[in-house]
Every structure is written in C-alpha cells, then in structure tokens.
Amino acid sequence: MSVSGGTWTVKTGDDETTRLFLALLFIELGPYYHLHYHPIPRPRSPDCQPPKSFSFDKMWKIKPPITYSLEAKYRPHLETLVPTDPMSLFNLKRGSPEEEFPNLKYNYTCMASILTPKLYARQFNRATQSGVIFDDVIRPGLEEPGELHGPMSVGCVAGDGQSYILFCDFFDRVIEAYQNHKISKLQESDFNHDNLKGGDDFDRDYALSCEVSVVRGVDDFGFPTHCSRGERRQLFMLAKKALDQLAEELPGKLYSRAELSQDKEDKGVTVGAPSLSQLRNGVARDWPDSRAVWISKDGTLVVWVNIDDHLRLVTTRDDANIAEAFQCICVNILKLEALYKKLRHPFIWKQQLGWVVSSPADVGTGLRASVRVKLQHLPRHKRLEDVLRRLRLRMDNTDCSEVYNISNAQTIGLDEVGFTQLVVDGVKLLIRMEKRLEGEEKIDDLVPLQK
Structure with missing residues (x-):
C-alpha cells in the first residue's frame, strides 16, 4: 500500500483473506479515500492459463466481490479496522442540503460566486477527522458578504489541512477563480535569494519602504478558526522551542501578547485588539491566550504566533531594499522549517497546493x-x-x-523568487510611468504584456 498525492494505491497478491480485506476497503472507503485496487496475479503454470479475454488487471475494476467463504468469520474483525467516518459521530439537527443551502443573493465573495446547490449537497455530509464540516468552511463569507463595488474577498477558510483534500471539489474552484491558477499544475518552492534580480536599487524619491512576509501552517493541528485552546497552547510551546533555538543564531525574544510593552509597539510591532473579521470567523477565540510575538534583537525579523495563522514571519525595511528583506525571510524560514521537522511537526505541504494555510488566498507560497x-x-x-x-x-x-x-496579487503558480521578482520589476515600471506622467508624456508604449 502506498500514498501519493492524496491517493492511496493498493497492490497485493490474491490470497483469499487479503482479497476479503481489500474488498471491504474498496466498498467502505473507496469513495472517501480514493482507493484504487491493482492486484498482482500470482504465477501460473503453462497448463493452467485463463482465457485470453480474461484480464487480472481489470478483474477488480469491474465490481467488488460479493461474498467469500471466510466472510462470516473475518468480517466483524475487519470492520473494526475501518476508520470511523467522523460525520457519523455527530448528531447535528440539520435539514436536507436543499433546506440548509445559504442565502447568497447579496453575497459578493468568491465563495458565493462558486457555490451552487449541487456543489453544496456534495460537501454537506462530510467532516474532517478533527470535526470540520462544510458550513464551517463557508461561514466567513456568510458573516462578511462584502460589497458590490468593493474588493472581492475569498469568503471561506479551511479548518485544518485535511479540509483542502476532503472539500477539494470546492477549494480547487475557489483557488482557480481567486488566484487565476489551475490546480493541475504542480507548485514549486524556491528560497534561493541569490536568484532574485534587483530589488536594492529603487528610486528612493518614490519607493519609501518595503515588507516581505510568509505564513505557515503546522501539521497535525487545526487552523486558528477551528483549533482548541489545548492545540493553540501546544502550538505556542512548539514555537517557543523552535524560536529559542533560532535565537542561538539570530538573537531575539518571545513576548506574549500581554507582555508587549509600549516600547516594542513604538518600534512598529503593534498587536491591537482583534478585528471584527477575526471575531466573526473565530480566529480571536480566547484572545489573547497563547498569542505571542518574537522580535529579533536587531529588529530585522518579527514572528507572529497564533495571531492570524500558526506562524507568520515579517521583515520590514525603511530603505525599501526588498532584496535584503527577501533574503532575511528566506534564511530564517528555512531554519524554522528544519527546526519544526526536528520537533516532528513539519509545515504543511501538498504537492499541487504548495504550502497550505488557513486561507485559500495564501496557499502556494504564503x-x-x-x-x-x-x-x-x-x-x-x-x-x-x-x-x-x-x-x-x-x-x-x-x-x-x-x-x-x-504587492503580488497571487501566491500560487510561481515560486517565492518568482513572485518577489514580479513586485521588483512591477514597481520599477510603475515609477517609470509616474515620471512620464509628471512630464505630461504618454505611457502607452510602457504598458507591458501579460505576465
């Protein structure tokens, strides 16, 4: 048995007990875990050959077996090995999908533009292992429906990493619409800051400052909208251990939200009260319990812990040298990634989505x-x-x-260097256009092709 890209592939021999076990898996778990059965036929003597029209490879793709002589004996035991569907543990007082479908008439989020009654019905009776149901996913868009002429928000959030797999039919469409990216393409990651060209030579009369940030989700934990107090406290302790080790190379200190002094806030590190959006979608539950900010001694790096996601690294520079800011992020995110792996809680990575976090607007590179x-x-x-x-x-x-x-409009489709390069090249072009307009000249010849 092997797992690849969220799909389980099973290859085995054809003894009766094994076939019985796999038959039950095929029946019970096939639609849920994407099981595909590929039996390996055992060698047969030349005198005992099946008809030429018979195919072992296609035998189990036609239909699962109906009965076995050992079924009565082994079925009760094998059924205990089948994972329980999380939805069966709930006793939700809900109507049918048609009765529960939300009113999206005046909803201007990306979620509302994607969701249909049929799509809602397909997700309705699903739940992740940590208990995330589809109504949890779309709640942010229902709480904040947006405005007709305002910027379109994504309107949904993942409760955990499994949400992107279980509700992939929905999330893939949202990501494709919001980020203009086909999920069929594999996501790449590149933190080699030497590959970035420019970024340290902006015209300072126009470029005032810069900021580079990257967000990460930690495996085996629910995202902030769904995690429990215990999970949040474990995430805080993990961050403390990792950042204490990071401080051996880059000195810094971890401050709880209550410990942040006015002195630190004067330096630009400000954690205000939770926003209305955070209160509505559940990110601010139990505020400020286990929320913290790590600040490097030289002020070059700030790490937010449990504020809006599990981790967010931020570098800000007043000289608009985005090349230096990007280098700081690259070096330290790789160090933290190694430290979290050492603690056996790696950052969440999925082959086609890249780095996975709570918001579909940030997946890919974050x-x-x-x-x-x-x-x-x-x-x-x-x-x-x-x-x-x-x-x-x-x-x-x-x-x-x-x-x-x-800033970059998307976070998926290119690697980290690629998106930063878009910003560097784009800002330089916008400054050139501004200078042209100052001299009352036309800019039509500067309009670029589609990147």
Missing part, C-alpha cells in the same frame, strides 16, 4: 512582498487597472495621501 510607493498621477490614469492586471500586482491605499502599497 508569501507577500510589498513596496510602499509615492504616486501622484498614475492612480488617476485610465489604464492603471489594466496595467496592474498585466503585472499581476495589486495596489492598496495607505493612511498617507498619495502613498500606495504595491
């Missing part, structure tokens, strides 16, 4: 690279939206007038 840029004329240009789409970038307002945050 990386956000952003530069704060001063732009006076370009934001009012009629082609700005088209330019950003071609560059695969997003532009967000900041608290300062005429200052905008430019």
Whole structure:
C-alpha cells in the first residue's frame, strides 16, 4: 500500500483473506479515500492459463466481490479496522442540503460566486477527522458578504489541512477563480535569494519602504478558526522551542501578547485588539491566550504566533531594499522549517497546493512582498487597472495621501523568487510611468504584456 498525492494505491497478491480485506476497503472507503485496487496475479503454470479475454488487471475494476467463504468469520474483525467516518459521530439537527443551502443573493465573495446547490449537497455530509464540516468552511463569507463595488474577498477558510483534500471539489474552484491558477499544475518552492534580480536599487524619491512576509501552517493541528485552546497552547510551546533555538543564531525574544510593552509597539510591532473579521470567523477565540510575538534583537525579523495563522514571519525595511528583506525571510524560514521537522511537526505541504494555510488566498507560497510607493498621477490614469492586471500586482491605499502599497496579487503558480521578482520589476515600471506622467508624456508604449 502506498500514498501519493492524496491517493492511496493498493497492490497485493490474491490470497483469499487479503482479497476479503481489500474488498471491504474498496466498498467502505473507496469513495472517501480514493482507493484504487491493482492486484498482482500470482504465477501460473503453462497448463493452467485463463482465457485470453480474461484480464487480472481489470478483474477488480469491474465490481467488488460479493461474498467469500471466510466472510462470516473475518468480517466483524475487519470492520473494526475501518476508520470511523467522523460525520457519523455527530448528531447535528440539520435539514436536507436543499433546506440548509445559504442565502447568497447579496453575497459578493468568491465563495458565493462558486457555490451552487449541487456543489453544496456534495460537501454537506462530510467532516474532517478533527470535526470540520462544510458550513464551517463557508461561514466567513456568510458573516462578511462584502460589497458590490468593493474588493472581492475569498469568503471561506479551511479548518485544518485535511479540509483542502476532503472539500477539494470546492477549494480547487475557489483557488482557480481567486488566484487565476489551475490546480493541475504542480507548485514549486524556491528560497534561493541569490536568484532574485534587483530589488536594492529603487528610486528612493518614490519607493519609501518595503515588507516581505510568509505564513505557515503546522501539521497535525487545526487552523486558528477551528483549533482548541489545548492545540493553540501546544502550538505556542512548539514555537517557543523552535524560536529559542533560532535565537542561538539570530538573537531575539518571545513576548506574549500581554507582555508587549509600549516600547516594542513604538518600534512598529503593534498587536491591537482583534478585528471584527477575526471575531466573526473565530480566529480571536480566547484572545489573547497563547498569542505571542518574537522580535529579533536587531529588529530585522518579527514572528507572529497564533495571531492570524500558526506562524507568520515579517521583515520590514525603511530603505525599501526588498532584496535584503527577501533574503532575511528566506534564511530564517528555512531554519524554522528544519527546526519544526526536528520537533516532528513539519509545515504543511501538498504537492499541487504548495504550502497550505488557513486561507485559500495564501496557499502556494504564503508569501507577500510589498513596496510602499509615492504616486501622484498614475492612480488617476485610465489604464492603471489594466496595467496592474498585466503585472499581476495589486495596489492598496495607505493612511498617507498619495502613498500606495504595491504587492503580488497571487501566491500560487510561481515560486517565492518568482513572485518577489514580479513586485521588483512591477514597481520599477510603475515609477517609470509616474515620471512620464509628471512630464505630461504618454505611457502607452510602457504598458507591458501579460505576465
């Protein structure tokens, strides 16, 4: 038996007891765990050959066996080996899928654009091993339906790593729609910061500062919207052990939320009260229990623990040197990855999704690279939206007038170096356009092809 890409493949001989066991697996678990049966025929003498039209490889693909002579004896024992469907442990007072389908009439999230009654019905009676049901997944989008002319949010969240497998029919469509990426493509990861070209030579009259962050989920634990107090405290202790070892090379200290002083907040490390969104989707449960922030002594790296995800590494620079910021993230995330593996709780990686975290908007690399840029004329240009789409970038307002945050619009489809390179090249082009507009010149020849 082997497991590959979320699919179990079983290969075995054809003795009767083994076939009985696999037959039960085929019947009970086939649809749930994607079991595929591939029997290996035992050697036969030349005098005992089956008809030419007979195929051992196709024998079990036609239908599972109906009965065996040993079935009455072994079936009760074999049934005890079959994992219990988590949904059978619940006694939810729910109606039919048709009766429970949510009202999405004025919902403007990505979830609402994907969800149909048929899709909802297929997910309705499923639950992960930790107890996540489909209504837990779509609740954030129901609590915050968004606005017609506002930015579209993803509108859903995974309760644990298994959610992306069990509810893949839904999550794959959401990721493809929100991030414009086909799940059939394999995700790659590259933290070789030497492969990044540029990033240390922005025009400082326009590029003011930069930030690079990366988020990670820890295997065997529920995500913040679903985890228990005990799980959250275990995650805190794991982070403490790993960060204590990281401090041997990069000195720093872990502060609980209650220990954060005004001095630390003055340095830009601010953990305010939970947002309304965090309160609604359950991330802020038991706040501030087991929430913490690790700050390096030199201030180059901040690690958020149990704030919005299991771990978030953030590097901010006032000189807009995104190459240095990216290098800091690359070096330290690789160190933490090795430390968590040593503690037997690796970060969650899935072949087609990459690094898996609670929000489908962050799967793949979990990386956000952003530069704060001063732009006076370009934001009012009629082609700005088209330019950003071609560059695969997003532009967000900041608290300062005429200052905008430019960042990667997707997190899946390219590796970490690739997304950071998009930001570097895109910011340089936007600054060139801004200079052209300052001189009242046209920018049509600078509009790029689709990245």
